[in-house]
Amino acid sequence: MKLILLGAPGAGKGTQAETLCNALSIPAISTGNTLREALKSGTEMGLRAKSYMDAGKLVPDDVVIGIIKERLQQDDCKNGFILDGFPRTIPQAEALDAMGVQIDRVIDIEVADDKIIARMSGRRVCEACGASYHMEYLKPAKDGVCDKCGGALVQRKDDHPDTVKARLSVYHEQTEPLKAYYEKQGKLRIVEGQEDVADTKRLTLAAVEAE
Numbered sequence: 377m378k379l380i381l382l383g384a385p386g387a388g389k390g391t392q393a394e395t396l397c398n399a400l401s402i403p404a405i406s407t408g409n410t411l412r413e414a415l416k417s418g419t420e421m422g423l424r425a426k427s428y429m430d431a432g433k434l435v436p437d438d439v440v441i442g443i444i445k446e447r448l449q450q451d452d453c454k455n456g457f458i459l460d461g462f463p464r465t466i467p468q469a470e471a472l473d474a475m476g477v478q479i480d481r482v483i484d485i486e487v488a489d490d491k492i493i494a495r496m497s498g499r500r501v502c503e504a505c506g507a508s509y510h511m512e513y514l515k516p517a518k519d520g521v522c523d524k525c526g527g528a529l530v531q532r533k534d535d536h537p538d539t540v541k542a543r544l545s546v547y548h549e550q551t552e553p554l555k556a557y558y559e560k561q562g563k564l565r566i567v568e569g570q571e572d573v574a575d576t577k578r579l580t581l582a583a584v585e586a587e
């Protein structure tokens with residue numbers, strides 16, 4: 377199964393990607409995580425991406441298309457994959473089509489802007505492994521500590537309120553048109569994001585399984 381997860385920043389794509397990764401035993405590929413890793417290890421790509429990410433802007437298409445091209449060639453992608461945060465622009469979607477990748481489903485997780493702004497202020501990520509948490513909705517067992525690896529939980533720079541607003545407007549302008557793009561291909565399935573993460577998980581799994 378080859379899946380794309382669409383949705384505004386903070387709609388919960390990452391969490392749903394993890395759900396699907398466990399349920400379907402296929403890798404979840406996050407361009408955001410890859411870029412943050414590149415940034416942390418100080419590669420040229422990371423340095424190039426940093427100013428865009430900190431400002432809440434999209435990293436140039438050629439950079440993320442390069443990441444995906446390379447990643448999809450790896451062995452573990454043979455039986456399928458989940459793309460979390462790619463494509464985010466029409467040219468990125470066209471590049472994926474041009475690679476000959478046959479996407480089965482596009483799951484769009486819908487959450488209203490005001491809810492996203494409220495949610496993002498509580499979001500924390502693990503400095504070490506990138507796992508995400510929420511101070512209200514998805515608490516770690518121990519405050520400030522990652523359940524998975526014991527790493528420290530921090531707020532991403534791009535989760536600050538002003539940056540969140542910038543990211544939302546970028547989403548509406550550049551990413552939302554992908555809904556029509558995939559609707560036309562008959563692949564779009566809409567999931568209404570719920571207060572309770574477990575409810576959204578059920579709906580996501582149903583959207584993948586249903587014909």
Ligand code: ADP
Pocket residue numbers: 384385386389406407408409411428429430432433434435436437440460461462463464465468534543
């Ligand atoms: P979120 O889904 O919460 O916005 P991500 O972790 O997916 O966060 O992405 C963080 C940042 O990385 C984005 O704001 C953007 O700057 C960059 N990025 C990630 N994926 C892409 C992409 N497909 N195209 C362009 N920029 C991207």
Ligand code: ZN
Pocket residue numbers: 502503504505506507522523524525526527
């Ligand atoms: Zn961790």
